[in-house]
Each structure stands twice: as C-alpha cells, then as structure tokens.
Amino acid sequence: MPDVIAPEKPQPLTALTEDETLFRDNIRQFAEEKIRPLSKEMDEKGVFDKDLVREFFQLGLMGIEIPEQYGGGAGTFFEAILAVEELSRVDASAGVVVDVQNTLVNNAILRWGNEEQKKRYLPRMASEWVGAYALSEAGSGSDAFALATKAELKGSDYVLNGRKLWITNGKEAGMFIVLATLDPAAGYKGITAFLVEKDFPGFTVGKKEDKLGIRASSTCELILEDCRVPKNNLLGEAGKGYKIAIETLNEGRIGIGAQMLGLARGAWEFAVKYALERKQFGRAIAEFQGIQFQIAQMATEIEAARLMVYNCARMKDAGVNFVKEAAMTKLFASQVAERVTSLAIEIYGGYGFTKDYPVEKYWRDAKIGKIYEGTSNMQLATIAKLVLGK
Numbered sequence: 001m002p003d004v005i006a007p008e009k010p011q012p013l014t015a016l017t018e019d020e021t022l023f024r025d026n027i028r029q030f031a032e033e034k035i036r037p038l039s040k041e042m043d044e045k046g047v048f049d050k051d052l053v054r055e056f057f058q059l060g061l062m063g064i065e066i067p068e069q070y071g072g073g074a075g076t077f078f079e080a081i082l083a084v085e086e087l088s089r090v091d092a093s094a095g096v097v098v099d100v101q102n103t104l105v106n107n108a109i110l111r112w113g114n115e116e117q118k119k120r121y122l123p124r125m126a127s128e129w130v131g132a133y134a135l136s137e138a139g140s141g142s143d144a145f146a147l148a149t150k151a152e153l154k155g156s157d158y159v160l161n162g163r164k165l166w167i168t169n170g171k172e173a174g175m176f177i178v179l180a181t182l183d184p185a186a187g188y189k190g191i192t193a194f195l196v197e198k199d200f201p202g203f204t205v206g207k208k209e210d211k212l213g214i215r216a217s218s219t220c221e222l223i224l225e226d227c228r229v230p231k232n233n234l235l236g237e238a239g240k241g242y243k244i245a246i247e248t249l250n251e252g253r254i255g256i257g258a259q260m261l262g263l264a265r266g267a268w269e270f271a272v273k274y275a276l277e278r279k280q281f282g283r284a285i286a287e288f289q290g291i292q293f294q295i296a297q298m299a300t301e302i303e304a305a306r307l308m309v310y311n312c313a314r315m316k317d318a319g320v321n322f323v324k325e326a327a328m329t330k331l332f333a334s335q336v337a338e339r340v341t342s343l344a345i346e347i348y349g350g351y352g353f354t355k356d357y358p359v360e361k362y363w364r365d366a367k368i369g370k371i372y373e374g375t376s377n378m379q380l381a382t383i384a385k386l387v388l389g390k
C-alpha cells in the first residue's frame, strides 16, 4: 500500500458527494424517527430491538460495501463510516451493530473469502444474518494471539474447542468469524479464522454481559464444544488468521472512531439545546462565558475527531496505508467522546446526572471506546512503534 496519494485537486476533508449527503441524511432521519424513541428502553432492558435489526437490513445498512452481485449496496467504506456516525449520534449500540457487521465481518469475508464462501454467505449477510467477530477470550485480550481455542482437522471437518468472551452481536448473530489455533506451539502462526454458523453442532452462545454502557448491544460468551466446522469454512489460509485479525481490526478502529464521533456529537447537541433553554441568574446559561467556552471547546474537539475519522476512511478507500492513522483516530476520538459527554452532563447540572435526561447515557456509552478493538494503551503502542520506526 502506498503511504500517500497526490490528488489532482484536494478537497476539504468534510466535503461529501451528493450520494454521500443523501445517504447520510436518510440515515439521520431514520435514526431520529425509528431509533430515538426506542433508545432509552433498549438501554434499560439491555436488549436490542429485533425490528430495528430488520430495518437495518431493509435499509441496506448491513451490507454497505457488499458488491451488488451478492445483494449488497456496493458502497464505500466511507459510507459505512458515515452510517456508524449517524446511528451513534442517536444510539451508540445501534452504531456498533452496524459497525461490527460492516467493518469486521463483511470486510473479512470480502477480503479473504473464496468465491464459494462469498456466494454462500454475502447475500445472507446483506439480507438476514447479523455477524459477530470472535477473537477475545478470558485469558487473551490485549495479548489476543495468546488465544487458547483449538481447532483440529478431523476428516472433512475442523473440530473447535474453547470459549470466546465479550463477543458483540453474540445474541443476534447468525454468522461468527472465530479465531482459533491449529497449533498452540506455533504461537501466532497457528492462528486460523473460521466461518462458524450459529447452528453448527457444538456451538452455543453463553452468558450475556450486563454492562455499564452500550447496554443494548449484546456482548456474549461463545462456547465451542467439539464444534464441527466444514473444512471449506476455513477463511483465508491456515495459520494466517493473525493477519485477518490485525487487518480487519485496523479498519474496525476507524469504525469505533466514527461511533465515538457520532455519540460526542449527539451529546453536544443536547448540551447546546439545554444551555439555550436553562435559565439561572435571570438568563440562559448559554449567555455565561464559562458555558460558551465549554461548548466551544467541545465543538472544536468534535471537529478535530471528525477530520481524523473522515481522513482515515478516505485513506482506506484510496488504498493508502492507514494503520497509524486508524490507531490515532480511535485513541483520540474515544478521548474526545469521554470529555465531551462528561461536560455535557455538567452543562445539564444535577439533571444531567439523572436518567430522566439523555446525557448520562452518552457518557456511559462513550467509555467503551477506550477499551474494545484494542485498549488506548494498545493504540499508543502501535502509534509509538510506527512513529519511532521500530
């Protein structure tokens, strides 16, 4: 991949094409009309609304980049990022359902699937199956390649044994990309990716976590007990799963950046509206310079995060190396999201601290940005390695 491109006529990073503008506006409207009314209840119950998932498929949100020949929208990665941003502005759980589907699962099948796997699975991913991406285990998080789930070839099947933890979309998914090792002694070179259907024998979805934030997004344990996976469901090459894991997560991080950007925007918009309405000392609190400066600082940080997210997504679509920028984007956007959502609560004062108002949820939802798809320390480690040339 080249490191830079030289466009004939550089455009502002926030410039959208007509198609992108239409796409974004449609999702914004959908999110306001269909997701906003359900968001609080989904958070309280910790359950994602099934009809919403159906609507995601109908709108084409679950197969944005899948080519038309497999029933997808033939869109760009940038469009997937716009979708995650707009959904997360209203509900970060909705954002991550669509994010994992597009940036991790569909992306891995598109890049590493053989023609037969693409024909079999992509039309379903675009129309009915939610996807999940199963790398983490109880003992292997940041050190992901220390995973212990084993795969063994027995006749025409691989037999998988082990447990996965923290798997987003676990409850809703029909397709799981599972990373397991064919040879624990080979370290990362034993790691192999498999396409595991929910109904494969020996596969069960276990406990669902009760979480601080993104509560409607299911996070589940997966149990593989002599789980039989047909030989031709090996994704990519045997022993090359580490490459699939690293490269999909590089893209995924831009998606998490977009999720953080969207939710920061959502919280900021509420804070501005409230500041204009709430009166103290006989005037709107937005008239106090202290509040104005907080709102200005938040807006500036959101703008910076947006530039990073959009640039990174454009880099991906342009075929330019974006590994460092993706790590920076996730690191920074998650910091912005935490700061902005926290300030939004303060602007609401005591009301912001209650569940009667929307901002405390944004703050809870923001926290995950520093943890999944590589913690902030792991992003810093990647950035340090790349900037120091190690």
Ligand SMILES: Cc1cc2nc3c(=O)[nH]c(=O)nc-3n(C[C@H](O)[C@H](O)[C@H](O)COP(=O)(O)OP(=O)(O)OC[C@H]3O[C@@H](n4cnc5c(N)ncnc54)[C@H](O)[C@@H]3O)c2cc1C
Pocket (backbone or CB within 6 Å): 100, 132, 133, 134, 135, 136, 138, 139, 140, 141, 142, 143, 165, 166, 167, 168, 169, 211, 219, 368, 371, 372, 373, 374, 375, 376, 377, 378, 381
């Ligand atoms: C809601 C949620 C959804 C998730 N979804 C998925 C999913 O869909 N698929 C999936 O595979 N996983 C998923 N995960 C797992 C997630 O990616 C891991 O939790 C994350 O990578 C961190 O791993 P860990 O929890 O084991 O923490 P650990 O790796 O144990 O880290 C604990 C702390 O130590 C720090 N640390 C660790 N190693 C180093 C080091 N070398 N240098 C400096 N600091 C270090 C970390 O930064 C962190 O602060 C999800 C997690 C959550 C909470």
